[in-house]
Amino acid sequence: MSETGLTPAAPGPAGRIRAWWGPRIVTQIVTVCAVLALFWLLGQNTATTMERIGIAPGFGFLGHSANFEIGETSIPFSAGNTYAYAMLVGLINTVKVALLGCILTTILGVTIGIAGLSGNLLLAGLVRGYIEIVRNTPLLLQLFFWVSLTKAFPPPRQAAPLFDAVFLTNRGVFFPAPIFDGMPDGAGWLIGLPLAGYGLFLWFARRRGALTLRRGLLAALACLALAAALLAGNGVSIGFDVPVLAGFNIRGGVTITPEFTALLVGLTVKFSAAIAEIVRAGIQSVGQGQWEAARSLGMHRGQIMRLIVIPQALRVITPLITSSYLDLTKDSSLAVAIGYPDLVSVINTTANTTGQAFEALIILIGVFVTINLSVSYAMNVYNRRVALRGSGPR
């Protein structure tokens, strides 16, 4: 318990090792041996069982061909590709829904959090109700609800388009995709150049401490205009591939499947409540004295918020929001219950078809531990950076 060693460590490397290792050597050795014995026992049993049911342990199965289809893929996949490749498809699906979910839930959550602080009683009450309902019902229940809602959309040929462009159907959501016509080969620089310019601007502005939201937005607009001019100057026309009703189905545009829609909406809604609470807690964590001091300097509300409150609130908000993102990534595994082929779902299918459950789950656990540890590491680096910039007593 106590970190203060009562007996000073003997000098020399042996003493330092003993000080690092801590007291009660015998107890420690017994503990480690007991844990190792437990794992050995479990491993032995597992190996025996696998032998009995005729499964060769090891990761060799990853190279075998998988005889199942995956309903939704970002990279081409068909039955006959290897299991390793199937898992990669699943991982990409997980990353896709998790990334999009984090972005959307941040937008929704911050909006709701700010709406809750607006001081308008009606809006604040509504926000409170939303948060309580979302937070106090299970995510899986909400996902089932969203699935049943997406299933309740009309079939494609009866779907009424929203704004003549977006179709909500029981086969998925169709919306327009931007297309670039007459794009010459190797013309990626037309888009790459403005992007690089924007990156340079961000880097320089940040280094000189002159980066503000307005300047960032203006520069982004300038880069967009530059990209549009470059594209137009090289004979590229930008259009939209708008989905249209053709016979019994809808053609064109991009489609997102009902399962993906349900999962994305479910995760976004569930975690928006958490993020709204985090934003509220963060802004309220900045003391009243900060507001009063800033007001006495003649700042107005927007300035106080932007220059005084948000920078301090971010110290509280960032670690909390990061752990929300991690939770969202972990909870995206509920995809398996609603038929979206994420990593967990693919690994479950793999385990059931090959019998290599042990190895498959080791991979699953490895992936999530890697994600978690790397985000935790980044978080620790961030925490050290904000802590260094003088966080005196508030």
Added chain:
Amino acid sequence: MTTLDNIPGALSRGPETPEPEAGSRNVRLPLWRRLRAGLFGTPGNTAITLATLLALAWTVPPFLRWAVIDATWSGTSEECAAAAGACWAFVAAKFRFISFAFYPPALHWRPFLVVVLLLALLAATALPRFWRRGLLLAWLAGIAACWLLMAGTLTPPPVPSNQWGGLPVTLLVWTVCFGIATPLAIGLALARRSDMRSVKVLAIAFIELMRAIPMVAILYVAMLILPMAVPDGQLIDKTIRAMVMITLFWSAYLAEVVRAGLQAIPPGQDEAAMALGLGYWRRMQLVILPQALRTVVPAMVNLAIGFLLATSLLAVIGIVDLLNAARAAATDPSWLGFYDEAYLFVAAIYFAFCFGGSRYSMWLERYLGAAKERG
């Protein structure tokens, strides 16, 4: 590692800090004045109010029409299909199925008694004046009684656990796993703060591993790995396997909360106890843990609420908990497809437990704070 304890506000769920708005502090205006200021205080505020009202007028009436005006309150599924609104007759007809799932209908008094018993125990646990050793014994006896009742060991005919379902399963898994995970978590938290390096490293590895992986993965371990890892392939019951893994999983989360409590105890307490000549376990038992646990009880209640919501994942491995029972109810051929009603009904049950729990946690925080000030 990102842990709960270096995050202010992570342990509290509700809005206990006052609003930052100046001016309204310390002054208790009459209700209508506060309403007027809050709704129409400034032009901007009025605009927000009007916009919100417009949005409400757009969304609330259709919902009310579906849920109340056009709803069918009693009758058959044909009458429901004919009506445009919600089919509450379905919930009335399927109430017993959603509550107890595939348990033999003639024996429904057993799961009913189990639910009553567990609710009574939960209610008693909620009152700090019952917090003594007797309550612990009551829980042990109560859980044993529930298990025997459900299994029908003493009151034949026996019912195998694959026929258990609905609310009793949700409540049993929740309470038993939480109950066993708590002492485990205390052990883990103490181990993580131990000055024995190997014990500390083992505790950190276990906690961080568990916290890194999703609960679905844990349930798959219970389904696929655990049967292989027991000797001679003895098939332990699926529900028990899931409960073993869930207990281990939750203990890692609870351990982090307990650790936050341990860190909140000033080192002087431990040093003073050491000066009195108390050994490690006596110091923990008499001085450190009583204070540490007292500070984290509200946080543990919040965690318990999250756990109750998480028990719904049992559906993924085919255990018929409350949510899965509701889903199964809507697949009955004579009442096909009333998913929305089924989900809304169980959502209301979950909400009642969890909202009640979160209010209770806020009350408890105030109560314990006041008790501490009284000394």
